[in-house]
Amino acid sequence: MRPSERQPNEMRRVSLERRCSRHAEGSCFVKFGDTHVLCTASLEDRVPPWLRGGGRGWVTAEYGMLPRSTTERMRREAAAGKQSGRTQEIQRLIGRSLRAVIDLEALGERQISVDCDVIQADGGTRTAAITGAWVALHDCVQWMAARDMVQPTAITDHIAAVSCGIYKDTPVLDLDYLEDSDAETDANFVMTGAGGLVEVQATAEGKPFSEDEFAALLALARHGIGELVSMQKLTIA
């Protein structure tokens, strides 16, 4: 039995609130249960140095947690003077995931910076962030399309993510913090709307996992991501 009394293949209550920021070109406040992430997409008229003059655009992501988004207050990274390895790993993952479904040539020499800030954390912040970030990115591209800066088809597919894990020997979907702390294996999957795999990250926290266990996690992820993509479609409809 899961602490939350969910079925193994049951996600938490998910919501996607579009256009939640007055200033950003695209934004989404995403909730996976008690995990709340604010995603904003900002259009910027510049690209990283290595792309300058090439006519191609870029999508990048930054991730942060408010100091008291967690059970214990964490030190503010701005005060510590650097981003942790975990933060950098997550923001690289979000950026790669988003770039898998956008046509960077079509963007022109512009950058979209997607900020994912965790307001409250209860496990799965990176997967909620990717799922919400897609909505923010979509709306930013729509904003650009409305101004003839880009074709709406620059977004080539949906992208969404979910975590799975082996908890008390059972493969379960969408771990919350209690499960995550206790899981033997912990995995994150990122897939497109068409069902293609974009990122797979699985880690044995305790004993190694088998190929069969991995297959069970992947099947759960496919199910959960299917639901998330459906919600994205409703949200932008």
Added chain:
Amino acid sequence: MRPSERQPNEMRRVSLERRCSRHAEGSCFVKFGDTHVLCTASLEDRVPPWLRGGGRGWVTAEYGMLPRSTTERMRREAAAGKQSGRTQEIQRLIGRSLRAVIDLEALGERQISVDCDVIQADGGTRTAAITGAWVALHDCVQWMAARDMVQPTAITDHIAAVSCGIYKDTPVLDLDYLEDSDAETDANFVMTGAGGLVEVQATAEGKPFSEDEFAALLALARHGIGELVSMQKLTIA
């Protein structure tokens, strides 16, 4: 005429939403119009080095802005590797203001860290932060009192803050971003529930201001802070 069509002595719509964080001992989501700040108070079982062994507690504050809380995306301070001078100035102000209405002896050797994170900015973020931080601090002390860690009287008074300025030659209350950018003089006032002054900061942006102008700003502030304190009382009732 003010851009927002408010009267000179009219504040923006203010709301204080208590207990908005699942994890923090005290929290408040404060809105001054389109300025939205999340304030959380975290109890920590330690004090700064210079207070160790003295039996006294401490209250400190940190301030941050989400990168796209502003019209143009700002660089994330955690990525830049340091907090700006403005950030440090504001968090020092919030901390001093809160310490004016708490009995540090009564706290015992513990620290309350109040985080004020700007989710959306439209001028007056520091004054909204102080006003909301008081509610978070109050609720943290109440949480402690419920556990017999402190007397509820450790909070000795209310504290609230508001900005005023001279805009197009007229003293006005609670500047939004449009007014703030254009004001000749810009002032922040922090007062207690009993009407005592705790902080006064006034700056001429263009031409110097006179004593009479300053007096007019102070009168507006007294009026606005009175309203804010009333709202705090309703919120914690």
Added chain:
Amino acid sequence: MRPSERQPNEMRRVSLERRCSRHAEGSCFVKFGDTHVLCTASLEDRVPPWLRGGGRGWVTAEYGMLPRSTTERMRREAAAGKQSGRTQEIQRLIGRSLRAVIDLEALGERQISVDCDVIQADGGTRTAAITGAWVALHDCVQWMAARDMVQPTAITDHIAAVSCGIYKDTPVLDLDYLEDSDAETDANFVMTGAGGLVEVQATAEGKPFSEDEFAALLALARHGIGELVSMQKLTIA
């Protein structure tokens, strides 16, 4: 009775020594009693990025304390790898104060950097710094005028600053370190030669202060700044 046996409205012995640096375009070694600050104004042929190409100049200030300018040795900020919040707050204040009395258009696209380095501290370092920095800035503009780079009228007025406070229930002028450590309220005022207010910063260290008390501090400041402006006039005569 004040520890220094001064009258409540009596300043410490003040001296302004002009042209104390061999290299700087303008310089002043200012003493407010045992508080000694070296102010140098450096002309630089560049402006901050956000002003480039606009034809306007800029005046900025930096502040530092020698490690043993204080009673106890302080850690060197260059060794610590960052400037404290206090340092940043003070240098922002000095910069804003100086910019209130200079015509930035008239400067052309150049920057004057004013460095205020505290050689010995005994309270009131920021007010001494502002008062001496004005002399350094004045002499730098004069240096430029002698080379036909600017009109001497680019300096539009004097600027000077003094601290006041409530010490043992009495409003007093120009606090030294002993008074400052013990004052109930501590305020800094920056005014022009014409008597206009440019900055007001007042903080209750213990109990809040009243409007009447604030008025008494302001009156003392007006008196003290009048004296400082007279000394500036003698110095540059």
Added chain:
Amino acid sequence: MRPSERQPNEMRRVSLERRCSRHAEGSCFVKFGDTHVLCTASLEDRVPPWLRGGGRGWVTAEYGMLPRSTTERMRREAAAGKQSGRTQEIQRLIGRSLRAVIDLEALGERQISVDCDVIQADGGTRTAAITGAWVALHDCVQWMAARDMVQPTAITDHIAAVSCGIYKDTPVLDLDYLEDSDAETDANFVMTGAGGLVEVQATAEGKPFSEDEFAALLALARHGIGELVSMQKLTIA
């Protein structure tokens, strides 16, 4: 055809040179073709703060590249003042992988720090590092066992890693730099000697990959890691 003319399931020439450092308790110079990594294991008589007093040990890893280990000289991270996100991600991966095959209770309150420094890079530095780091860790534990500090059984299994990818539509084993730059999908697998999975990381660089493609990569990895474990056994024999 692969640029190196290898078969799809053919690894590069691998060598493991044990005891290559005069000072370290365990060390291994590992080569996967032109990728050369020096791995040293250092026994330290302290553990991270969060483990103090618990009687458990810790294994951690650090990763670095010499500035000219790469085709173009990279900026030295010590000069840049921080480790890149990539560096941090890799050293976290190496640490987790090693901890999967060591009994931290058995270590006692000690830390083994494994440094993996890339002397020359040609793709697959993280997988070579993990494979060599295991030898260094093994020898460090053996060194400790010879001094009765630990049982040799504190190492519970082998750990090795290899990359796979889809290159020109063909799943291939052990990518070198030329293939890596061009692969559509890039994956890293970490497995134990017993064949259990410890880490799986797969990323679509261009188009998403299918479950079947993933299965093909996993099969290649299982083959390659089998060979690496055999070499580790020969090396420590």
Added chain:
Amino acid sequence: MRPSERQPNEMRRVSLERRCSRHAEGSCFVKFGDTHVLCTASLEDRVPPWLRGGGRGWVTAEYGMLPRSTTERMRREAAAGKQSGRTQEIQRLIGRSLRAVIDLEALGERQISVDCDVIQADGGTRTAAITGAWVALHDCVQWMAARDMVQPTAITDHIAAVSCGIYKDTPVLDLDYLEDSDAETDANFVMTGAGGLVEVQATAEGKPFSEDEFAALLALARHGIGELVSMQKLTIA
């Protein structure tokens, strides 16, 4: 002919002003011509971690330049966030030099931190700093001796330093900035009162130098340092 019209073996006008700081336990304002350095010695009741519990003391030095001590304004190191390589090299040299003439056992477990801050620079700042630092250190030890914390004999000898160089093919003593910028060889010598060598640093800026040239520089240094030690003796008499 030297730009300053001095003879090859003629030092600049040197002065040593003792007890120039109100707060420091020992202090000296040293001038070598237009090079002015403030040296303060601060007694601290702690030693570096590696000496704790050993009963031995330590002497360390820090060096800094005011931003406009130089012809062109230099960036403030505190603002840059780090000390330059040159700064670190110089403060290591000063520390080593002072430790050569103090009995660290006799100090007890205490540290003396000597700060050398360049108020105005015209070449030879490190040699002036060492010469003045000795006076500050001496007076700090005397201050301690007056309080029975140490024997005055903890200072075992004088230490002083001077630069020499080959300027227009002539060996000259005590280079000023003009000579220094143009010298073919530049050397710094640190010697004790008894004439022993403590540090020798010689660098060819242009063409290499010969043993004979080196010997000429050493002879000049011996002459100059003899004069400096005589002045130190007069100063502390």
Added chain:
Amino acid sequence: MRPSERQPNEMRRVSLERRCSRHAEGSCFVKFGDTHVLCTASLEDRVPPWLRGGGRGWVTAEYGMLPRSTTERMRREAAAGKQSGRTQEIQRLIGRSLRAVIDLEALGERQISVDCDVIQADGGTRTAAITGAWVALHDCVQWMAARDMVQPTAITDHIAAVSCGIYKDTPVLDLDYLEDSDAETDANFVMTGAGGLVEVQATAEGKPFSEDEFAALLALARHGIGELVSMQKLTIA
């Protein structure tokens, strides 16, 4: 008797392995006994800002130690976030030494960055680094000459370095770590192939040294550097 049983004027076994890096334009793996340093020279198509547009080139050096190159593991400078004073002092020395034997005008507006990374340390890392760096630099210039980018005569002479010291009252050549830790005086000499002095650095660790002692060290150094230059000639032959 020396711990290594060498004669006072006997160097350790030295080897210079040229072209040891696949990527660098010039490289040398140098061993002075158990001190092993990898030197790579990287040609870069840019110069430091202060040389831009002047048509002149630059040679710079960076130095690092692998964390377990030493007896005790040292903290990785990239993780610490800064290079130590010692590191900066050494890389400045290497850079100056190399620039003494290269015609910067002849290089054109290009930079050669020489990285010296200590793989294993047993005393004398900086002198081994300089000696090996010259071979790397030479081969980089040869690489350029083969592409008609420069004349091979841009290298104007050999440069090599050795340490000497007074160990148990005897002047000895090429100190290893055991001797270095115990030496009363420690010196480094850098000379050209023609025998000119480029750098002399001598430090008394305990009691001061005399001119005669210094002369003995210099004679040893001349002997040792002569051998090193001969080896360089053989290496590049």
